[in-house]
Amino acid sequence: MITRSYRAATLIALIVFSGWLALKLAVPPGYASPIWPPAGIALAAMLLWGRQYWPAIWLGSFILNSWIVSAPDVQVTATATLSAMGIAAGSTLQALVASWLVQKWISAAVPRLDTPRNILLFLGLAGPLACTIAPSIGVGTLLATGVMPASAALFSWWNWWVGDS
Numbered sequence: 001m002i003t004r005s006y007r008a009a010t011l012i013a014l015i016v017f018s019g020w021l022a023l024k025l026a027v028p029p030g031y032a033s034p035i036w037p038p039a040g041i042a043l044a045a046m047l048l049w050g051r052q053y054w055p056a057i058w059l060g061s062f063i064l065n066s067w068i069v070s071a072p073d074v075q076v077t078a079t080a081t082l083s084a085m086g087i088a089a090g091s092t093l094q095a096l097v098a099s100w101l102v103q104k105w106i107s108a109a110v111p112r113l114d115t116p117r118n119i120l121l122f123l124g125l126a127g128p129l130a131c132t133i134a135p136s137i138g139v140g141t142l143l144a145t146g147v148m149p150a151s152a153a154l155f156s157w158w159n160w161w162v163g164d165s
Contacts, residue, residue, distance in 0.1 A: 008056035011045050014038075015060030022163070023068065032135070032156050036163030038064070039134065042091065043126055046099035047110050054092050061088035083145045090137025094164065098130035127165040135160035 018037035026033040042057045065084035102111055106121050113119050139157045142148035148156060 004052075007045075007049055008053060011041070011053060011056040012060040012063070014041050015057065016064045019061075019064040020067075027155075027159055032138075032160035033163045034159055036160075038091070039094065039131065039164040042095035043098050043102075046095050047102065051096060051099060054096055057095050058088045058092040061091040079145045079147065083141055083147050086141030086145070087134075087138040090134040090141070093137065094130055094133035097133055098126045101125040101130055128161075131161055131164040134164055 015038040018041060022033040022036050022038070024033075025035055038061065042061075045053050045057065062084050065087040066080065068084075102122060102125055103109075105125055106118050111118060111122055113122055135157045138160060139148065139153050142156075143150060143153055
């Protein structure tokens with residue numbers, strides 16, 4: 001039980017810290033970065049430790065996104081909280097789907113990327129395919145809550161997808 005708690009705490013910290021670092025590369029309005037390590041960290045945790053770590057992924061993403069959608073000198077609002085919850089749900093679902101796809105089509109265990117077939121399948125399933133989930137849910141949430149203007153949606157979705165892929 002202690003190991004699981006340490007793993008969960010480490011996962012949360014890695015998601016928050018790597019996301020914070022990646023946001024230094026974000027293109028305004030700052031909702032997405034072209035390099036997003038938390039997506040890979042979440043997938044690696046699922047493949048190595050199992051899907052039972054999804055709550056840690058959600059919590060790490062929620063903490064990070066609560067900070068992103070709230071201006072530094074503005075109190076946390078219901079809109080910011082709902083936005084962070086939606087983005088965290090998208091990130092978590094993406095990691096769950098990516099790990100499921102990899103384990104279904106490559107290996108039920110941690111996949112061995114030792115053949116061209118396995119490498120291409122891994123890159124396609126865990127990258128471009130699964131990584132449509134978080135940007136779709138995230139941008140949709142930001143549009144629905146009014147945090148993002150419609151004029152920024154397409155670019156933000158593309159930038160988010162590239163970063164997660």
